[in-house]
Amino acid sequence: MNWDHYIHQFEHYLKLERSFSPNSVEAYIHDVIKLKQFVEISNLQIDPLTISTKHIQDFIVYINELGMTAHSQARMLSGIKAFYKFLLYEEWIDQDPTALIEGPKLGRKLPDTLNLLEIEQLFSAIDHSTPEGSRNRAMLETLYSSGLRVSELINLRLSNLYQDIGFIRVIGKGSKERLVPIGREALKYVSIYVEEVRCHISIKKGFEDHIFLNRRGAALTRVMVFTIIKNLARKIGLNKKISPHTFRHSFATHLIEGGADLRAVQEMLGHESITTTEIYTHLDRDYLKQVIQEFHPRS
Structure with missing residues (x-):
């Protein structure tokens, strides 16, 4: 017997014996599947009957990270x-x-996240009539579309932008290098910035390949x-303490809660593994792009 067998039995139990609504059943099953995915990407040869408290704790650390x-x-965890x-x-x-x-x-201070409405409000507040506004929209779309660190954003290069396949290096x-999908909306605003604004900036030597520049060309x-x-x-x-992170x-x-596979999110964030085995799971580019298109709110 494997994970799928026990998950299937659990689903029957929730539907037939507990009479849970379809949405509630789906949420519970979704939670257990995430644990299963964690076991798989951690290369742990265990089933639900042999999992330990330490494994569950490692999973909680993982989703927190x-x-x-x-x-x-x-x-x-409730599921x-x-x-x-x-x-x-x-x-x-x-x-x-x-x-x-x-x-x-739940009372402790953890990094805030933004819901889709708040992200839309932030984007709408940008003044697109200015060169800086065009750049800022392209930057924030890229941050949210690809989950970049701020250091990765400011060092992003034109030569690392592959518009034809929808990826950035x-x-x-x-x-460490990784290929990350970039969504259509982000690509659209990056193209507008590069073709209509950046081309008019006097670029300082050494910054010719940087995508995002300040008004002095650096x-x-x-x-x-x-x-x-x-x-x-x-x-x-907005009454939240927010940052690029x-x-x-x-x-x-948003990807995880939308149903995306943990392995794909791990790959796109550039995490090696945060488990002691330090596994790094490489996935097919087409699969990563499919995950973005299926589960990212702005795709």
């Missing part, structure tokens, strides 16, 4: 706890590995990107 909010983590209560009820296990695991403290931590600084985002948040009265957290959270 991906940027999921405390509420999302707590909801996902997994229900699954193990079911296995205990059916006497397939005699000890619940989730019994001693507490959910994240990103130089991440430790000079690369933007991290501080400048932070300032742009904070000013936009203030403009729309907020867009990265939002990117990951």
Whole structure:
């Protein structure tokens, strides 16, 4: 018997014995499938009956590192706890590995994420009639579309933009490279900026290949990107402490909560593995692009 068998039995239990609504059943199954995916990408040769408390704890750390909010983590843990209560009820296990695991403290301060409406409001607050506005829209669309770190954004090169296939080549931590899909909306605004604004800037030597430039023709600084985002948040009265990393957290959270595979999100964020085995899972480019198109709100 494997994960799919137990998940299937759990689904029957929720539908027939608990009479849960279709949406509730789907949410519970979604939570358990995420745990299954974590086991697979961690190369753990275990099934639901042999998983340990330590494995569950590692999973919670994993989804936290991906940027999921405390509420999302707590909801996902609740679904997994229900699954193990079911296995205990059916006497397939005699000890619940989730019994001693507490959910994240919902009152503690964790990085904020933005919902889709807030992202739309931030984008709408940008003055597109100015050269800086065109650049800022392209930057923020890229941050949210591809989940980049701010350092990766300001160092993005024209030579690393592959518009024909909808990918960008990103130089991440430790000079590691990865290919990341970029959505249609982000590509549209990057093209507008490059073709209508950037071409009129007097570019300083050494910055000819940088996509995003300041008005003096040099690369933007991290501080400048932070300032742009904070000013936009203030403009729309957003009562959240946000930064460039907020867009990265939002990117990951929206994909995961929309049903995207953990392995794909891990690859796009440029995480090696945060488990002790330090696994790095490489996925097919077409599959990564499909994940963006299926699960990203702006695709």
